[in-house]
Amino acid sequence: MSEIKDRPYHHGNLRRALIDTAMDMLAADQNWAFTLREVARRTGVSHAAPYKHFRDREMLLRELARIGFIRLGESLTEAMSAGLPSMRAQFVAAAQACIGFACQNPGLYRLMFSADADKTIDPHLHDAAMSTFGILLGLLERGQRDGSFRSVAVSALAAACWAQVHGLAMLAINNQLLEEKVGSAPVPAALDVLLDGMCRND
Template sequence: MAKRGYHHGNLKQALVEAALVLIEEKGPTGFSLSEAAKSAGVTPAAVYRHFEGREDLIAEIARQGYEVFADLLDYAFDTGQPSALAAFEATGRAYLAFARRYPGHYVAMFESGISIQRTPELHAVATRALGVLERAAEKLSEHIPPDRRPPPQMFAAHVWAMSHGVVELFARGSPGTRSPFPPEDLLESGIGIYLRGLGLLPPDA
């Protein structure tokens, strides 16, 4: 009798889906390729038709995650118009929403130790996602005199780090990290403080 995994017509994606569940349950290093194969209903040998090892499988999950992530940030930025500030804040909310909706992808992208340089495809889509934040930062700060304007890459990296910190500490239900404030409020207030420090918001905004 054929293994059930061969009936889905897409072995590679079946392995990705199986590994996503394992990542959510055990973390990116808590499972083996054999476990992923078993969950997908195929033999361990079948895994090597598509992936040389567990890191390659996780890298593919990260790539797919960045595709969704970049699309969400792009959509948030576009629909957050006409205000540059509103568009910027919308990208922050999209970050939190992605982490909640796609926890397995999020872990593969940011907590697995997989470099975005691992494959050209992964690097390209990760760069596209960061590019949305850089574009938002550039638009928001364009009225600052050039000699006082932070590089958009630095600006975006600061906000990315702030968003990641809120997700890690308060948005993913980690034990002992409950906050009296919603993660969205924490991120919005943190971004507000940062933007005021750059002179992008008046003190009483």
């Protein structure tokens, strides 16, 4: 009855279909030339149909970004709950999960941090982003409580980590971590430097 049958109803639940198609396109095209019309075309509906579900193109983009933050959060949570012994190892795992996520979904990741995904417009998007950021904060707080991380203001740690990881992700995506300049394994190397500043090393 309520089974998925491709286009059950009037046309099906287009909203979901459009999001899925767009997500697929983001994954496939690293060129990132997003077009509402092509999303509609690939979904098999007229080019005006999407406007019944999204006020404009950017509203769809924001929804994609929101889902991206949720997925990123899941990746982070999963990486951190792998039962790694030290906080430091957990942090490295989370950072690498984030950068891995970015490299596997460059279009989506770029979108999530682009001006198109304006967090001041869409509270849901804002919440999703903050929730994901909160995962990082949680890790840092736990690390401070158990003495792994230094007891400076957690906001300083957070800014440093957030910037570092996001910076590495962006540079990795844009192929700007050239081996000639930055070594063969820049991500762990950079994280080590940061962690040396974060961890208690007495």
